[in-house]
Amino acid sequence: MRSVKIGIIGLGTLGSGTLQILRGNGDILEDRLGAPIEIVRAADLDEQRLQSAGLDKSILTTSAEEVVRDPEVEIVVELIGGIEPARSLILEAFGQGKHVVTANKALLATHWSEIVGEAEEKGVTLGFEGSVAGGIPLVRTIKVGLVANRIRSVTGIINGTCNYILTRMHRERKQFYEILEEAKNKGYAEADPSMDVEGVDAAQKLAIMVNLCFNVPVSPNDLPHLGISRITPMDLEMAEEFGYCVKLLASADRVDDRVEAWVHPTLVPYGHPLSAVDGVFNAVYIQDDNLGPSLYYGRGAGSLPTGSAVVADIVSCGRDILSGAVGRVPVAGYRLGNQSDSTLTFAGDTVGEFYMRINAHDRPGVLSSISGILGLHGISISSVIQRGREDVEGEGVPLFMLTHEAAYSSIMTAIEEIDALDAVLNDSFLMRMISSGVVV
Amino acid sequence: MRSVKIGIIGLGTLGSGTLQILRGNGDILEDRLGAPIEIVRAADLDEQRLQSAGLDKSILTTSAEEVVRDPEVEIVVELIGGIEPARSLILEAFGQGKHVVTANKALLATHWSEIVGEAEEKGVTLGFEGSVAGGIPLVRTIKVGLVANRIRSVTGIINGTCNYILTRMHRERKQFYEILEEAKNKGYAEADPSMDVEGVDAAQKLAIMVNLCFNVPVSPNDLPHLGISRITPMDLEMAEEFGYCVKLLASADRVDDRVEAWVHPTLVPYGHPLSAVDGVFNAVYIQDDNLGPSLYYGRGAGSLPTGSAVVADIVSCGRDILSGAVGRVPVAGYRLGNQSDSTLTFAGDTVGEFYMRINAHDRPGVLSSISGILGLHGISISSVIQRGREDVEGEGVPLFMLTHEAAYSSIMTAIEEIDALDAVLNDSFLMRMISSGVVV
Numbered sequence A, B: 001m002r003s004v005k006i007g008i009i010g011l012g013t014l015g016s017g018t019l020q021i022l023r024g025n026g027d028i029l030e031d032r033l034g035a036p037i038e039i040v041r042a043a044d045l046d047e048q049r050l051q052s053a054g055l056d057k058s059i060l061t062t063s064a065e066e067v068v069r070d071p072e073v074e075i076v077v078e079l080i081g082g083i084e085p086a087r088s089l090i091l092e093a094f095g096q097g098k099h100v101v102t103a104n105k106a107l108l109a110t111h112w113s114e115i116v117g118e119a120e121e122k123g124v125t126l127g128f129e130g131s132v133a134g135g136i137p138l139v140r141t142i143k144v145g146l147v148a149n150r151i152r153s154v155t156g157i158i159n160g161t162c163n164y165i166l167t168r169m170h171r172e173r174k175q176f177y178e179i180l181e182e183a184k185n186k187g188y189a190e191a192d193p194s195m196d197v198e199g200v201d202a203a204q205k206l207a208i209m210v211n212l213c214f215n216v217p218v219s220p221n222d223l224p225h226l227g228i229s230r231i232t233p234m235d236l237e238m239a240e241e242f243g244y245c246v247k248l249l250a251s252a253d254r255v256d257d258r259v260e261a262w263v264h265p266t267l268v269p270y271g272h273p274l275s276a277v278d279g280v281f282n283a284v285y286i287q288d289d290n291l292g293p294s295l296y297y298g299r300g301a302g303s304l305p306t307g308s309a310v311v312a313d314i315v316s317c318g319r320d321i322l323s324g325a326v327g328r329v330p331v332a333g334y335r336l337g338n339q340s341d342s343t344l345t346f347a348g349d350t351v352g353e354f355y356m357r358i359n360a361h362d363r364p365g366v367l368s369s370i371s372g373i374l375g376l377h378g379i380s381i382s383s384v385i386q387r388g389r390e391d392v393e394g395e396g397v398p399l400f401m402l403t404h405e406a407a408y409s410s411i412m413t414a415i416e417e418i419d420a421l422d423a424v425l426n427d428s429f430l431m432r433m434i435s436s437g438v439v440v
Helices: A013-024 A026-033 A047-051 A064-069 A086-095 A105-122 A138-145 A160-172 A176-186 A200-214 A233-242 A303-322 A366-376 A408-419 B013-024 B026-033 B047-051 B064-069 B086-095 B105-122 B138-145 B160-172 B176-186 B200-214 B233-242 B303-322 B366-376 B408-419
Strands: A004-009 A037-043 A075-078 A099-102 A151-157 A244-255 A258-269 A281-288 A292-299 A343-345 A354-360 A381-386 A397-403 A429-433 B004-009 B037-043 B075-078 B099-102 B151-157 B244-255 B258-269 B281-288 B292-299 B343-345 B354-360 B381-386 B397-403 B429-433
Touching: A004 A013, A004 A064, A004 A303, A013 A026, A013 A037, A013 A303, A026 A037, A026 A303, A037 A064, A037 A303, A064 A086, A075 A086, A075 A303, A086 A099, A086 A105, A099 A105, A099 A303, A105 A200, A138 A200, A138 B138, A138 B303, A151 A200, A160 A176, A160 A233, A160 A244, A160 A281, A200 A244, A200 A258, A233 A244, A233 A354, A233 A381, A233 A397, A233 A429, A244 A429, A303 B138, A354 A366, A354 A408, A366 A381, A366 A397, A366 A408, A408 A429, B004 B013, B004 B064, B004 B303, B013 B026, B013 B037, B013 B303, B026 B037, B026 B303, B037 B064, B037 B303, B064 B086, B075 B086, B075 B303, B086 B099, B086 B105, B099 B105, B099 B303, B105 B200, B138 B200, B151 B200, B160 B176, B160 B233, B160 B244, B160 B281, B200 B244, B200 B258, B233 B244, B233 B354, B233 B381, B233 B397, B233 B429, B244 B429, B354 B366, B354 B408, B366 B381, B366 B397, B366 B408, B408 B429
Parallel strands: A004 A037, A004 A075, A075 A099, A258 A343, A258 A429, B004 B037, B004 B075, B075 B099, B258 B343, B258 B429
Antiparallel strands: A151 A244, A151 A281, A244 A258, A281 A292, A292 B292, A354 A397, A354 A429, A381 A397, B151 B244, B151 B281, B244 B258, B281 B292, B354 B397, B354 B429, B381 B397
């Protein structure tokens, strides 16, 4: 029987998860694919890691190029991450007529058109299920499961580190930095957690989702993003009192022929399916014209969860190879040439409700000055709570407000003016809000 | 450009939803498929319905056989439901070398091996995404998205009528029959709702999921099922007090080489992702060896949601046809010949925790007699609440109990003995419980 021959580049965490699945589930994979998957080449810069991978010594190499150029290799599995050398290796693999499976979100987010375009041009397959939402089969759901539908919005909890921190801050009423340290110790946060907690990672995944769902070319740098480091336990408590939990959401909405997209801490009403997504879990909530709302929930990281997405891509690609059907589904799910005429609009245009925390000195007339400024910008207030410590140390007293619908740009201008008030400390904090999903 | 030619049988609710999507989203479908979908034949017994479908008169017929035998038709879309004549039509379509798309759960649940076997034997494709969980892309998630994983359990809220009734009973503290009447008026329940509320519909869908996930041949008649008609508002209140909501679950669990499956009212702890699934929505919670838990949520019925699954199947089948890749993925996701050696074990063997409502007269020694019987069967009690009306009318006072882990068969025997006690009315009611899903 013919086998499907793969070469793996990168035997780190994801590489070893992938190997573990290929070995442990070889029997079901062969049954479902109709052929065994054979690793014919494996590369890692780290000799130690190479030798201890349990692979036949003859297929090991420290040169990624050798994998890409090996004539036996049909599918190159790129698991090193980052832009370079991953980009060059993948392009060269395409040039050699090889298919590629990758979970490289940074590369796809920033070089989407180039990578997808080259795959299409060379007539090869590119699998990238693992690049968004880890093991959740989200990419194929968008490309295949929802193929009959026009997606209106996609809103996700797609950074497990942030969701873990927020869940624990809420449950234990602890500060951000306290939980972050514990998360680092548990391996749920990186030594340098800024990519996660500042929303950069979520913006990369959002860029891929915008490309996929809306056929709108966008780079993560185009997407406004704010992380979770300024959220306090008091914010979570107030949100709860208002009937909401706090999540870092990545969201893209199609409004007429514009797409508005952002990553932002957001109040999610209890009862919305995203409100039940706790801990390291990810979930993506999609709204489309036929199915309405749907949600996909699971682990967004980890060597076995993401490895299961990588192996699923290898099987899909193998099925294409064995049935002579490469190109059966366009790489992006749609023909790249038919670029949508949507133009991406930025968050300044977004209209929504907002949560504000303003630190003010407890002086007469403060609330009136603040609401005066809001009124000038056409922003009306739906709730105000003043709570917490007395203004003994001159540190101000926090004032929590929810607004009615307002433009993001108006809110930002108003906050600037509020922060310039004498009686207000210059550190107001803003969160977005989403409305309740589904009512019975 | 070549088109993909389909023939539709049945222009009822689902048929018209399918037509609406094919028309309204023709542009994106053509872009994503790479060819237009052309309806070349359409059949319905109802002349009126045929004529008002907005199709070219020349393709209309009241004879389903004409669709199946039309040499132009490449894909037969069977949307009439029920066992016959659907079964014969589908088998004849296979015999004519045609592919079939269907959402017929009753047929697939009861004739799985025959229908899937014939499709494989004739080398044609069978799409059945719409047969379970409506528009949620669950079938392809199991066959393709989770292809690298061994599924351990699948647990779903897969009957929207029951979930709608339970959600409203809980919110409004109303009786089952009261909400059922309102659900009928709103079109959320059929005139004869017994298939839904007694769990038969859920058992059919569960049979398909067991076949898909575990490769174990099973008929819905093999699956023990209990519906929701005996649940009272008081049960929902007590469950909430214990920290649970009540859902009609369909569940299948692999334990070693056995599969245990049932449909039963079940206490689901708050915090479990299934606890947030309210109203007519469906959700399926899967646990596998690599991804761990994952959940898929959306509308499980309705002409557009289920229509979107039907059209997605037409596109997938069209992609196979256009790329000459029919048979690329086995119909069931695995090769049918490699029958698993799992044998289905019935609920009698299941071990779990249980909720009991026992109606007893308020006499001394009653609780001691009941707990004595439970003790004899090795069942220990974790909580007891006695609540509600005084035993003035001789109707008994309800006693609510949660047990620790016990075998279902022991519980059933114990309840029989308890119901035989003089002081107990003969109508004890049992619900299953599932444990909390995921902890941070």
